[in-house]
Amino acid sequence: MTDLCDPLLPQLIHCQCCPRLVDYLATLPPKRGRTREEYWNRPVPGFGDVNARIWLVGLAPGAHGANRTGRPFTGDGAGDFMYPLLHQAGFSNQPDSVRCDDALTLNDLYISNSVKCVPPGNKPLASEFHQCRDYLVREWHQLEQVKVILTLGRDAFISVLHLLKSQGLITRLADYPFGHDVCYTLDNGQQLLACYHTSRYNVQTGRITPASFLQVLRHARQLAGADRG
Numbered sequence: 121m122t123d124l125c126d127p128l129l130p131q132l133i134h135c136q137c138c139p140r141l142v143d144y145l146a147t148l149p150p151k152r153g154r155t156r157e158e159y160w161n162r163p164v165p166g167f168g169d170v171n172a173r174i175w176l177v178g179l180a181p182g183a184h185g186a187n188r189t190g191r192p193f194t195g196d197g198a199g200d201f202m203y204p205l206l207h208q209a210g211f212s213n214q215p216d217s218v219r220c221d222d223a224l225t226l227n228d229l230y231i232s233n234s235v236k237c238v239p240p241g242n243k244p245l246a247s248e249f250h251q252c253r254d255y256l257v258r259e260w261h262q263l264e265q266v267k268v269i270l271t272l273g274r275d276a277f278i279s280v281l282h283l284l285k286s287q288g289l290i291t292r293l294a295d296y297p298f299g300h301d302v303c304y305t306l307d308n309g310q311q312l313l314a315c316y317h318t319s320r321y322n323v324q325t326g327r328i329t330p331a332s333f334l335q336v337l338r339h340a341r342q343l344a345g346a347d348r349g
């Protein structure tokens with residue numbers, strides 16, 4: 121597999137700070153028909169336009185999606201739903217995200233996860249959110265053009281609230297209830313926009329639809345301001 125290097129966090133892929141997640145990566149069985157050698161099985165770097173005005177933040181790599189391919193939201197149902205719609209909304213050069221070397225590029229959008237290693241049951245521990253927050257903070261500092269933080273799912277939203285609290289931008293998490301397409305203006309001028317996760321479950325139950333996700337993407341672009349020249 122291509123050796124990925126995070127454009128913002130070059131040391132990230134070597135991180136082994138969370139023993140439970142390191143153990144899980146070492147023992148996670150591959151999906152039927154695949155081999156462990158096909159899997160990335162390391163912290164998953166962020167991906168996209170480092171000058172983006174919109175930063176999409178998810179929860180954590182999917183076991184057989186991003187953890188296999190090495191790119192956020194790539195190789196599982198959440199990404200299969202999301203990437204064609206990102207393309208439709210003008211954020212990418214192609215509709216599919218299949219592999220980390222598939223020539224996909226993002227425009228005005230950067231994507232990363234709150235926790236960079238796949239957690240058992242898709243549920244990071246509070247200590248793992250805390251441990252990985254340092255990377256999230258560094259991304260937040262380095263993505264200097266970001267005007268909109270678009271969070272997918274309640275857990276990612278809360279993770280970003282903790283980030284903002286750690287930076288003195290908010291005081292009480294309870295003042296920022298999660299809601300689909302709900303937006304908060306922060307003291308630094310950035311917008312925090314919440315969205316349901318694009319998980320297969322949410323898609324199958326109709327909690328999120330192509331139309332409602334496109335609406336959130338339009339909202340994000342509108343909040344970011346006029347198109348870049």
Ligand code: SF4
Binds near residue numbers: 142
């Ligand atoms: S979750 Fe984050 S802090 Fe923990 S091992 Fe992975 S990269 Fe390091």
